Amino acid sequence: MSADPESAPRPLVSAASGPLSGTGRAPGDKSVSHRALIFGALAVGETSITGLLEGEDVLRTAAAMGALGAEVAREGTGAWRVRGVGVGGLAEPAGVLDLGNSGTGARLIMGLVAGHPITATFTGDASLSRRPMGRVLTPLGQMGATWLSREGGRLPLTLHGAARARAIRYVLPVASAQVKSAVLLAGLNAPGRTIVVEPEATRDHTERMLRHFGATVTVTEGPEGREIALDGEPDLTAAPVAVPGDPSSAAFPLVAALTVPGSQVRMEGVGLNPGRTGLFDTLREMGADLVIENARTEAGEPVGDLVARHSALKGVTVPPERAPSMIDEYPILCVAAAHAEGETVMQGIGELRVKESDRIAAMARGLEACGVKVAESPDGMTVTGAPGAVPGGATVATHLDHRIAMSFLVLGLSARTPVGVDDARMIATSFPEFEVLMTGFGAAFREAPPA
């Protein structure tokens, strides 16, 4: 279903369905998919990608790479081919780059453009236009880029790349893999060493992929944190990419199985990069029967099959330093927390307020409407569970946020009365097969008339 802003919202209702069971595959990892297209576009030669996520966020990045001069072709389901232009070889796009709902696409491609002597205008949907871009513009400005934007560096924004990009050393003021990646992408076309220091480690897909395509990247632990150094102006060479399954997407059916009595669900080929697995650790601490089988390495990324069985969960305090490794998973963790005995305390998660929606507020309002007790602070929330007794019975506002929509559809499967979401369109940005997969496991979803 399309997330086309011109189309009408699509309300959806989820109701208690009995046990869920089955085996499925998570869609391709969104972070790795964006990067495969971007590095493919910068490399010399033809990169073939398998398992690419064909969600709307990634399709926007594919279109942007085409507009910047790469040849991008779809060969079959998840199978794509990118003929790159070489570092420094991007062309100025003729039209506007519309990144839709995607923060990753917008911020990474800004880094790419900033390192090239070209100008590009970026737009996005209402959600993306509210999100802060100053966090990437500040370092990109230090590297020589200039821009004209709405107040606070919001989209729409026109970015003039540097005539000759300067390598910088940049200490991340916020734990963000998107900011780290934007600086490294700009640094690719800068002579000398670009260094990013991250006080808290974030997902390292960019570092892994830079090496995979032939760049020299060294990572050391320094007094200020993890220090990533990239040697500028490398010759990137096309390399095949097999995209692992997305743990952030697999989280939804797995938590559904943990919370619906009698369920057992197996998700195969899930990426288990340690920068992404904080939710699985947390769920196990809560008492989840969640087992990894067939742990293996595929194309440089750890991968495994995950089996979840319905479990009696208990509330935990999630260590704030774990936040970067589960940053997109707090909405679905709230659903597990709603079914856990006692309190689940989440702290150090202020970043959730600047995602596709203010996710702390969206989850708190939705859970309250469903009869779950929640306390909210500027950078945290506490959910008090009601195991097996979540009332439900509300239609929740999703604010153009796919993860809010999927979380409440999962909650509806175990609530006493159905839970509706006001709009399911955005699910297509990251997990287009969500409804088919979940209904295949036995979930009861039905279209609802608009309120």
Ligand SMILES: O=C(O)C1=C[C@@H](OP(=O)(O)O)[C@@H](O)[C@H](O)C1
């Ligand atoms: O680099 C990436 O692919 C991502 C980084 C995270 O964002 P931040 O860098 O803003 O934390 C995450 O929330 C997003 O879904 C994907």
Ligand SMILES: C=C(OP(=O)(O)O)C(=O)O
């Ligand atoms: C935050 C997310 O993505 P992005 O920042 O790319 O919009 C997400 O997918 O949860």
